[in-house]
Amino acid sequence: MENRLTQKISSEHAASLSYNLSSLSAIKCRLSAACLLLFAFCLLPFAFYAQDTEAKIAAGRKLFNSTCSSGYCHGKDGSVSGAPPLRGRRYSADYLMRVISDGVPGTAMGGFKDYYNKEELQQLVAYVMSLSKGESKTASTTTSTEPGANPAARKPTANAEPAKSSVESPSADPLAVFGSIEAGRTIFFDSTQEKSCGACHTFQGRGGKLGPDLSNIGNRTARELLQSIIIPQASIDPAYVMLAVTTRDSERIVGIKRDEDDEMIKVMDISTLPAVSRTIQKSNIAKVEKLRTSAMPGDYASRYTLKQLLDLITFLKSSGPASERSVSLKDLF
Structure with a gap:
């Protein structure tokens, strides 16, 4: 009798223990599922942020390609070109926003705050920052080129060979090339070209009337003239909107x-x-x-060679002070 009672108690205890273990296992499963759901919920903002960033980069790429990717600016995908390369360089968002908005005084880099709205400027910033992940064609490491960046980051290593200058004499300087007024005049008034400057602009009494009279444009700097030719939408005369x-x-x-x-x-x-x-x-x-586009064609950077642009700018400068009529590639960049 006592043995039967003991067996019954043991059986009930085992059933109770089994039930408790099953309940505990179910609770653990529910807790695990809840934790997974909470984790996934926490990741949602990051997923949306990543999607938003990718969309900004894609939109910024389109703006960059239409404005900044010519051979005389930053080149395709920010690679080496006339302006400083952007690929493989680190810049802060604040720095890029300031430079893109206001430009860089004394250079051909103009400001775009009057052409692009805030959202578009942010898209350009996002795209340029994405280029830092690419490899620079001129450096094996990613470097910061902002003013005030750590100079130690740019010091050569102990085993690095001294840089060799490619300029052996003043005559070998690739920027010591000067423009020709006569060659520029021929380009300006080239009647065989539908989009020649003279078809729309007047220069000293000759040419078309569609665009502004350029007779006195020689007072502007060579860099400003280069920018107005290859990036006409950066600065649009209100009278020609x-x-x-x-x-x-x-x-x-x-x-x-x-x-x-x-x-x-x-x-x-x-x-x-x-x-x-x-x-x-x-x-x-x-x-x-x-519209925020310019009536002036935006393809002169690909239509003309750098020497032709230099000749054209030299011709336009011929109406300015005599001391500034000699224009070299160095004046453009």
Whole structure:
């Protein structure tokens, strides 16, 4: 009898213990699932942040390629070109925002705060910062090139060989190349080119009337002239702002506004050259947009060689002070 009672108690104890273990195991499973859910929830902001960053970089790449990637600026993907390379260099976001917004005085780098809005500037910053992950074509390590960066980071190692100068004499300096006024004049008034400067601009009484008169532009620096030629959208004269007029029958006319009154808007349609004067009655207008693009073609950096640009700028400088009429590549960069 006593043995049977003992066996019954042991059986009940074992069942109770088994139930408790099962309950504990279920609780552990639930806790694990809850922890996993909490962990995943905590990671969501980082996932959204990563997606947002990738979207900014992609948008910034498009802006960069349309404005900064020419052979006379930073080159494709920020590689070595006329301006300082960006690939493989570390910059802070604040530094890049300041430089892109305000430009660098005394250089061909102009400011873009009047051309791009804040979101677009942030996209450009994100893209340039992403280039620091790439390998520079001019250095085997990633370096910081911001003013005030640690100079020790740029010191050569003990085993490094001294840098050899590629300039053996003043005559071998690749930047000691001067432009030709006559060659620049030929480029400016080249009637065989549809997009020649003279088709739209007047210079000392000769040329077109679509764009600003450039007769007195020689007072500007060579760097400013280079920037206005290869990045025309960086600084647009308010008198030559582009408009896109959409009529009620869905025709879209893009051009420079020439006149406006209560009844009509007159624009110079630049869809073809020479430009055509168009008068649109306001009663037939569905929408008018002010564009942030320049009427000036943006492909001169690829259309002309560096020497041709130098000749063109030398010609434009010929209307300025006599002491500044001799222009070299060094003056451009």
